[in-house]
Amino acid sequence: MLAISRTLRATDIARVACSRLSSSIHRQQTAYGTSTRFSSTTPAYKGHIPLNWFENAFLAAGSAVMSLADPRRGDMIAALGETTAGPSLPRLRDRMLESAEGRKVLKDRPRVNSATIDMNKLAQYPEGTFGRAYVTWLERCGVTPDTREPVHYIDDPELAYVMQRYRECHDFYHCICNLPVNVESELALKFFEFVNLGLPVAAISAAFGPLRLNSQKRHRLFSEYVPWAFRCGGSARSLITVYWEERWDQNIEDVKRELGIWDPPEARWSRPLSEAKAAAEKRRRETAPQSS
Amino acid sequence: MLSLSRSLRSSLPKAARLNCPRYITTQSSSTTPSSSETTTSRTASFGFKTVPEESKESLVKDVFDSVASSYDLMNDATSLGVHRLWKDSYVSALKPGRKGPMRCIDVAGGTGDIALRILDYARENYADRETSVAVVDINAQMLKEGFRRFKKTMYHNTPQISFHEANAQALPSEVFPDNTFDLYTIAFGIRNCTSIPSVLEEAHRVLKPGGTFACLEFSRVNNPLLSTLYDQYSFTMIPLLGTILAGDRDSYQYLVESIRKFPPQPEFAKMIREAGFATGDDVDGGAWQDMWGGIACVHKGVKL
Numbered sequence: 029m030l031a032i033s034r035t036l037r038a039t040d041i042a043r044v045a046c047s048r049l050s051s052s053i054h055r056q057q058t059a060y061g062t063s064t065r066f067s068s069t070t071p072a073y074k075g076h077i078p079l080n081w082f083e084n085a086f087l088a089a090g091s092a093v094m095s096l097a098d099p100r101r102g103d104m105i106a107a108l109g110e111t112t113a114g115p116s117l118p119r120l121r122d123r124m125l126e127s128a129e130g131r132k133v134l135k136d137r138p139r140v141n142s143a144t145i146d147m148n149k150l151a152q153y154p155e156g157t158f159g160r161a162y163v164t165w166l167e168r169c170g171v172t173p174d175t176r177e178p179v180h181y182i183d184d185p186e187l188a189y190v191m192q193r194y195r196e197c198h199d200f201y202h203c204i205c206n207l208p209v210n211v212e213s214e215l216a217l218k219f220f221e222f223v224n225l226g227l228p229v230a231a232i233s234a235a236f237g238p239l240r241l242n243s244q245k246r247h248r249l250f251s252e253y254v255p256w257a258f259r260c261g262g263s264a265r266s267l268i269t270v271y272w273e274e275r276w277d278q279n280i281e282d283v284k285r286e287l288g289i290w291d292p293p294e295a296r297w298s299r300p301l302s303e304a305k306a307a308a309e310k311r312r313r314e315t316a317p318q319s320s
Numbered sequence: 321m322l323s324l325s326r327s328l329r330s331s332l333p334k335a336a337r338l339n340c341p342r343y344i345t346t347q348s349s350s351t352t353p354s355s356s357e358t359t360t361s362r363t364a365s366f367g368f369k370t371v372p373e374e375s376k377e378s379l380v381k382d383v384f385d386s387v388a389s390s391y392d393l394m395n396d397a398t399s400l401g402v403h404r405l406w407k408d409s410y411v412s413a414l415k416p417g418r419k420g421p422m423r424c425i426d427v428a429g430g431t432g433d434i435a436l437r438i439l440d441y442a443r444e445n446y447a448d449r450e451t452s453v454a455v456v457d458i459n460a461q462m463l464k465e466g467f468r469r470f471k472k473t474m475y476h477n478t479p480q481i482s483f484h485e486a487n488a489q490a491l492p493s494e495v496f497p498d499n500t501f502d503l504y505t506i507a508f509g510i511r512n513c514t515s516i517p518s519v520l521e522e523a524h525r526v527l528k529p530g531g532t533f534a535c536l537e538f539s540r541v542n543n544p545l546l547s548t549l550y551d552q553y554s555f556t557m558i559p560l561l562g563t564i565l566a567g568d569r570d571s572y573q574y575l576v577e578s579i580r581k582f583p584p585q586p587e588f589a590k591m592i593r594e595a596g597f598a599t600g601d602d603v604d605g606g607a608w609q610d611m612w613g614g615i616a617c618v619h620k621g622v623k624l
Contacts (some may be wrong), residue, residue, distance in 0.1 A: 099394050107564075
């Protein structure tokens, strides 16, 4: 199994390298015959949109502005993360390779969405387990695991998976740190993620996100949550290496102790968002059209 | 994707050279069947892809359903506001209302840019409040945007403006009888139609003898330097602006590709003549008038 995954990774790398070398100068048909465009152009995986350095920079700047202007544009925050990732993704991939659990994640490449996570099964786990805590957290906040944009702008397929994994595990970090989904908790978690994982997008969000808070919330963020984030995130194990899907039945306090995480100051939990309810309604309508 | 040497590349037939793996992303995201499955049916171009003729209409509908709400914003962003100059120039050259009140039909005119300019021009220059424009579009979402825009003007609820959902290739004859209109305009819409000759035939049918057909469309840029810059801008910036502002890369990728697939100026002028219109000579300033080096172009014809 390991040999196969190693070969697969090698062929991925070889394919990207070949496509880079041979198609770095790409000829495109125009009114005049062919014109030269400099970019790596063969998509390396489904949904891959290769960008050259100028497009990457432009998208980074544009998505930064748009994320600040309209934080509900999840696709813009995703694009910002991918265009600014740079060397942080290989570093995370190497961190995963250093631990046995991380290697297993890279080999299995588990995805987190409502097809792969059986919410009903998780709800039946005993109280105090990670699986039960996760489902409870999802319902309490009113979110589903389906709202993550796929990766488009990372050229290497394995690094694209690392990015996708980071994005999909964000909710697990919420759960393990016991934080809701309001703006100040998201920012606290962004500080935590930056210290723990080192992604530039976490730093950018942490730097500019507080502009959207009023001064009282900002004060609370910087006086209580940021010290927690720095201390806890810095000393905890790198969370990208955790195979969350194999820990459903473990006691959540044990998991937290193993990872080196302790609770932040008590957060403000508000009414659940309507996302989860809408998604559950949609699921019910799709799966049981003949009922009632 | 191997890069072939220049001599080998030039010896290949032109069709084989038209491959753009960069734009494979539009293929993977679309749900069209491959044209090899339906070899007997006719095909049309959807950007750089080839699709069965029947599907083009629904694919274009999806594109415009998606872009309708941010259409005007995206026009301003991608053309840096220049589209306003082109449309102003287009309508001013037509001088609607000069010879008295006109009945105009603006096809693919969803958001009402041209219709509004026609009515304003007639009102401001000739004190004409009898000229009317029928806005026709195949896409209901675009018409809704147009209706909303006209609600903010003085023409709302007057006989000067009406909105119709119809296919430019087959205008219903109960609503649009033969020999009805003095002016037929179509701005930035004809390249999205499946069969350009059908649109031209319908235009010929509904126009009165002596009526004018005027088409504003993106066209071929002949200057090599401008063409290179324009291509770079189109294929780099426009899909990115679509991603950032509208969250929709694929629709804008289709739009820039469809511009490249549109016939060049002399060919389109020929198609207009074949539909029965009289045009000027096949030069810039004759049958067509280039704007900004050919980025946009106005083709005119008169029904005899």
